[in-house]
Amino acid sequence: MSSEERVAEVSFNAQEETAIRTRLIRLQEKITEAKVPVVVLLCGPNGSGKNAMLEILREWMDQRRLNLHAYERRNVRQDPIEFRRYWCDTPENGYTGLFVSSWYSDPLTARSYGKMDDGEFHKALDRCVLFEKMLADGGAVLCKIWFRKSGKAQEKFLCALDDDPYESWRVMPDDWKNCRFAEKFDETTKMLLRYTGKPFAPWFEITDGSLSERVRSALDVFCTRVESEIAARAAVKPPKNKEIKLHKAAFLKKVDMGAALSKNEYNVLLPYMRARLNALLTEARNRGKKVVLAFEGPDASGKGGVISRLASSVFVRDCTVFPIAAPTKQELAHNFLWRFWDRLREQNLLTVFDRSWYGRVLVERLEHFATDAEWSRAYDEINAFEKQLTEGDTIVVKFLLYITADEQLARFKARQEVAYKTWKIGDEDWRNRDKWDQYETAFDDMIAKTDTKYAPWYVIPDNNKKFGRIETMRLLCERLEKVLDYVPDLPKPDLPEKAPRKNGKKKN
Amino acid sequence: MSSEERVAEVSFNAQEETAIRTRLIRLQEKITEAKVPVVVLLCGPNGSGKNAMLEILREWMDQRRLNLHAYERRNVRQDPIEFRRYWCDTPENGYTGLFVSSWYSDPLTARSYGKMDDGEFHKALDRCVLFEKMLADGGAVLCKIWFRKSGKAQEKFLCALDDDPYESWRVMPDDWKNCRFAEKFDETTKMLLRYTGKPFAPWFEITDGSLSERVRSALDVFCTRVESEIAARAAVKPPKNKEIKLHKAAFLKKVDMGAALSKNEYNVLLPYMRARLNALLTEARNRGKKVVLAFEGPDASGKGGVISRLASSVFVRDCTVFPIAAPTKQELAHNFLWRFWDRLREQNLLTVFDRSWYGRVLVERLEHFATDAEWSRAYDEINAFEKQLTEGDTIVVKFLLYITADEQLARFKARQEVAYKTWKIGDEDWRNRDKWDQYETAFDDMIAKTDTKYAPWYVIPDNNKKFGRIETMRLLCERLEKVLDYVPDLPKPDLPEKAPRKNGKKKN
The missing domain is CATH 3.40.50.300 (P-loop containing nucleotide triphosphate hydrolases)
Structure with missing residues (x-):
């Protein structure tokens, strides 16, 4: 016995x-x-x-x-x-x-x-x-x-x-x-x-x-x-994917694609935003909280530049950036969320995803890497994923960096012309560009279905990179202030008194 | 400024x-x-x-x-x-x-x-x-x-x-x-x-x-x-690998390949060994120690059977077994020790490797997956690796489960004949068998160069599986008793009084 x-x-x-x-x-x-x-x-x-x-x-x-x-x-x-x-x-x-x-x-x-x-x-x-x-x-x-x-x-x-x-x-x-x-x-x-x-x-x-x-x-x-x-x-045989029905992007309605900042404004605002964000992240840490950011946007929308400015608001050891490319063989053999769970296993104070789980409803949807059933279901799955994070110790904020098609063309051309930028541009980027309208529809569906109270989306106009960088940090700070119910004690920056300039032309 | x-x-x-x-x-x-x-x-x-x-x-x-x-x-x-x-x-x-x-x-x-x-x-x-x-x-x-x-x-x-x-x-x-x-x-x-x-x-x-x-x-x-x-x-071009010079295996000298246990002896000893090992592992845990075991041996030497008996000495959650196969692409793109470090990142109380880092000086040596320089250097690298583990919180013990060439042949044949065992035998096993003498030399070199005070090798004769299982557990217990300077308080098992039988014939 x-x-x-x-x-x-x-x-x-x-x-x-x-x-x-x-x-x-x-x-x-x-x-x-x-x-x-x-x-x-x-x-x-x-x-x-x-x-x-x-x-x-x-x-x-x-x-x-x-x-x-x-x-x-x-x-x-x-x-x-x-x-x-x-x-x-x-x-x-x-x-x-x-x-x-x-x-x-x-x-x-x-x-x-x-x-x-x-x-x-x-x-x-x-x-x-x-x-x-x-x-x-x-x-x-x-x-x-x-x-x-x-x-x-x-x-x-x-x-x-x-x-x-x-x-x-x-x-x-x-x-x-x-x-x-x-x-x-x-x-x-x-x-x-x-x-x-x-x-x-x-x-x-x-x-x-x-x-x-x-x-x-x-x-x-x-x-x-x-x-x-x-x-x-x-x-059971999976049905063929249906053609995507294009519709006008509602998420762009409230966005001023001409917003811009001067070099002077940028130089005054950046250290301020950095200090403000640092204070908020320190407060988050003291409360046992972590922060996860997801960045999406068309090719050349400037995600890398925004992320490196954000990241420089904390000590190097406190931030991990994951550039997300095509999944590996092992990752493909798992649920699409697995590779993100795996990256969040040991979470840093600030974790930034340069492209994210939203690939499921963007590139995987448009390139038919996911079936219609799979990507349609993914909105709910993603909401459930983010809900779990936020019900735990994690604050989730999502940014769509947006540029106009003209601005993308100008940036693509610049990449082709500058020796140290050519690696950033390939056939795939041009192919994606041909699907601009499809992506715009997919972005719109994504925001409509996953802009939640617990994990909101922010659309950032990034035709002017300086504006995009500061605006992302500003909105992130505001979100953290709201979630943490805490406003850092910092002197306001000494800005020239005038309305933000509207400026559609390229200005890097 | x-x-x-x-x-x-x-x-x-x-x-x-x-x-x-x-x-x-x-x-x-x-x-x-x-x-x-x-x-x-x-x-x-x-x-x-x-x-x-x-x-x-x-x-x-x-x-x-x-x-x-x-x-x-x-x-x-x-x-x-x-x-x-x-x-x-x-x-x-x-x-x-x-x-x-x-x-x-x-x-x-x-x-x-x-x-x-x-x-x-x-x-x-x-x-x-x-x-x-x-x-x-x-x-x-x-x-x-x-x-x-x-x-x-x-x-x-x-x-x-x-x-x-x-x-x-x-x-x-x-x-x-x-x-x-x-x-x-x-x-x-x-x-x-x-x-x-x-x-x-x-x-x-x-x-x-x-x-x-x-x-x-x-x-x-x-x-x-x-x-x-x-x-x-x-x-620099890597030189071609030299032919392996065979020599007689010294590690077999002290091993009695005919050692065997009866079913009765085995049934009495197994619960005793399990309780003894459990007590020692509990003591190790109380002292903040972990245990890592490496198993090597020819194909069909019974590693799996020994390991599952060992593992059943602790609660399931306290033991992790890693079967080690050919490295993945990602693992191949790292130092050969990386995949073992990676598996030891979050260490369980008992971690067992079914084949191990010694693959470098066994299969990789004999199949020329490693250059002569690489596998020759590996003995020192492995010693350094194990030294680090043992200087930390980990007790490392290594087992070579050995069988005679005749016994292997008998087990191979049995695998071919039994439907549920055929997956265990393939061309590769027969090819390895053809290199029996080379493997014997490689095992011998391995033991000569990596049998250290801090991470000793034990050679277990496993022609009789019952003997091999009990003997492995016995030697592991003795090693842990020595390292921990602790002997569990357990009644000795009630064995029939007689010398261990010598028995060369197959007895599973």
């Missing part, structure tokens, strides 16, 4: 072992071939069959394509962004991610201990379902198995472990506590299973039988679920 | 700017083409020209191939493994890594503040030199620039910053402290430059002139150094 949890105790006869092992290996071949990511959740208390199942999968499957995830709960709870770790750990296409403790652990425990009321509990479960929906929509197969066990049986099991000097290490203080709260756990588990079992991520309960029978059932559930989902996916 | 550190204050005329920007962009093209990693160190106090240089490189170079690294010193000092972060941040081939604070920061400050005596200081510098030598040997171009500045000039500079409401944020409390210790800093810097300037990583000092002149000199130094190193590398 004391070794109930050991693989040795799960006894299959030779014929059965052959059948199961062959099925598992075939399944793994199918997963690789179908290039789907598989997410397996094994839930339940110690001794329920969960660990026995796990040991069999570790022993019998190809470990190179099976990633095991278990978490020190304390570390997970310390992360202000609830799903960050789970997102970073989602398996890539063709791989299986085995989650032994998961996004359900904390809500389950908290409600069972009476530390979370039902309202909060359901909200926490909603977030779990949303996460799983995003994975499933992205093509992942989800297989969730809950090994149920009665409080009585658990008590007997723990006593037996405790009595065996070689097995007592398996009993953690929390095991006894959970046993004491067994009825509450049982009730909470039932609620949880009912509430979070969805067609795209159903629950499979393992309730009866000996350890071997439980593991046998779970293995069958796992294989059947993944086999049938892969078959279902193979049957 | 207050804005001495701003790029705006570095004034180049148009012609000069064109020349410098063109040179920088050409240089970056050459770096990409030559596929060398470039490591640039910019050292010196604020206002010395360091930050102005940095801003120019950020502004004028292609940011996609320039990675900037600065560190919160506190975080670096908290890491028990001194160079881990730096290793993880080394640039890949064709990229430039710009280190603004670096491995010299802490020794410099500590000695200047009188917190480190000269003996420790020189030891710390030795470690810096060793790190740079490994990078240079691996093909990296190192360019180290120190911007010198007198204490007087620094004082004046800090006062000016402090007086300007828009610039005072740049002054950190440590700046004034360092200014107070200016003479000590000056003396320490001189020692440091003398001691760590090496032909493969020379120092370039920037001492005189205005800010513009300093930056101009530094830019010239940077370009000239990298250009000439790339030219020098292009001129």
Whole structure:
């Protein structure tokens, strides 16, 4: 009894072992071939069959394509962004991610201990379902198995472990506590299973039988679920992308594309903006907050220049800039948000994305790298992503640097003519330029659908680079002042008294 | 004056700017083409020209191939493994890594503040030199620039910053402290430059002139150094690999390849070993220690089976197993140790490598993936790597699981015959088998050169899998008992009284 949890105790006869092992290996071949990511959740208390199942999968499957995830709960709870770790750990296409403790652990425990009321509990479960929906929509197969066990049986099991000097290490203080709260756990588990079992991520309960029978059932559930989902996916052919319907860009209405600053104004304003931004970021740090900025805009709209001015408002170590190019092979084999989660794993005070996750609804939409279903869904997915960041410790602000088509042409020509700028211009830029109207429509849809209260968009006219740089910093400062409810104590800059000049012509 | 550190204050005329920007962009093209990693160190106090240089490189170079690294010193000092972060941040081939604070920061400050005596200081510098030598040997171009500045000039500079409401944020409390210790800093810097300037990583000092002149000199130094190193590398052709000279394997002398355990003995010993190992790992955790294990051995020597038994001695969350296969493209573009440093970035209590960094002196040696110079040098590099881990918080133990050629043949045949095992056997395994004698020689060289006091090798006869599993756990326990000077209090297992059976025949 004391070794109930050991693989040795799960006894299959030779014929059965052959059948199961062959099925598992075939399944793994199918997963690789179908290039789907598989997410397996094994839930339940110690001794329920969960660990026995796990040991069999570790022993019998190809470990190179099976990633095991278990978490020190304390570390997970310390992360202000609830799903960050789970997102970073989602398996890539063709791989299986085995989650032994998961996004359900904390809500389950908290409600069972009476530390979370039902309202909060359901909200926490909603977030779990949303996460799983995003994975499933992205093509992942989800297989969730809950090994149920009665409080009585658990008590007997723990006593037996405790009595065996070689097995007592398996009993953690929390095991006894959970046993004491067994009825509450049982009730909470039932609620949880009912509430979070969805067609795209159903629950499979393992309730009866000996350890071997439980593991046998779970293995069958796992294989059947993944086999049938892969078959279902193979049957569906993605429809062709529709032509984009152009419409006039509403986001430009309020933007004065002729706005400009003189060199004198710029030189007076830059140190002021820098000091103001520095004070606000210092305040953010003192409050345990981080800042994430996303920059989008047409080629040559001056993102790099704005970003380097912004970045020089803090010490080098406090800012990380990520230039985002085409995804690598590994990144492509994940959900499109994964590479951004991965870059936010260890977050700096200020993190700047030079192009961002909005590529999904811009270049990927227009070049048909994403299907219509994928990019249409992405607005909601992006909103959910940014919501998570802002509900954590992160302030998210987004900037669209905009220039007129004429200004872009002038900048392209300058790039072609200056030796040290030619690397910045290639065929792709000219091809993108041909799609100016399509991009304008895509920018407009993007702003209409993702300009949220918690993560607003700002459109910056950047025909005049000096204006664009100062304006971005000014709007960022204003946003931070609002979010932090804090205004730095700085003398106002000594500007010549006059209205901002309007100036459409090129002025660098 | 207050804005001495701003790029705006570095004034180049148009012609000069064109020349410098063109040179920088050409240089970056050459770096990409030559596929060398470039490591640039910019050292010196604020206002010395360091930050102005940095801003120019950020502004004028292609940011996609320039990675900037600065560190919160506190975080670096908290890491028990001194160079881990730096290793993880080394640039890949064709990229430039710009280190603004670096491995010299802490020794410099500590000695200047009188917190480190000269003996420790020189030891710390030795470690810096060793790190740079490994990078240079691996093909990296190192360019180290120190911007010198007198204490007087620094004082004046800090006062000016402090007086300007828009610039005072740049002054950190440590700046004034360092200014107070200016003479000590000056003396320490001189020692440091003398001691760590090496032909493969020379120092370039920037001492005189205005800010513009300093930056101009530094830019010239940077370009000239990298250009000439790339030219020098292009001129050298790697010699062909020599044939391997076979010799008899001494490591097998003390190994009893016939050792075996009965099923009964195994079933009694396994829970005991597991409990013992668990107690030792718990003790290690309580002392803030981690454990890293490396497994090597011929194909089919049973590494997976041993590892899964070992791993089941702790909770799932406390052990990470890395199966090591051929390096990815990104991994290949780094020093061969990088992918292991990267996996050790966030270390679990127990980390197990199923194949390891020893691939360099095994498969890479025999398949000529590494040149003779590379794999010959690797023994020292590996020793240095393991020394760093063990001087930090990590206990390193290495196991060579060994089987006889006959036993391998029997296991290969079994793999071919059993449907669920065929994925484990391919042409490559048979090709490796043809090189049995070469591998035996390579294993022997490996053990002769890397069996160190701080990271010992154990050779485990694994013709009998039960014996191999228990023996590995037993030797690991003994090693941990010795290192931790702690023996767990556990009842001895109840074994039938007899000498271990000798048994050469297959017994799984």
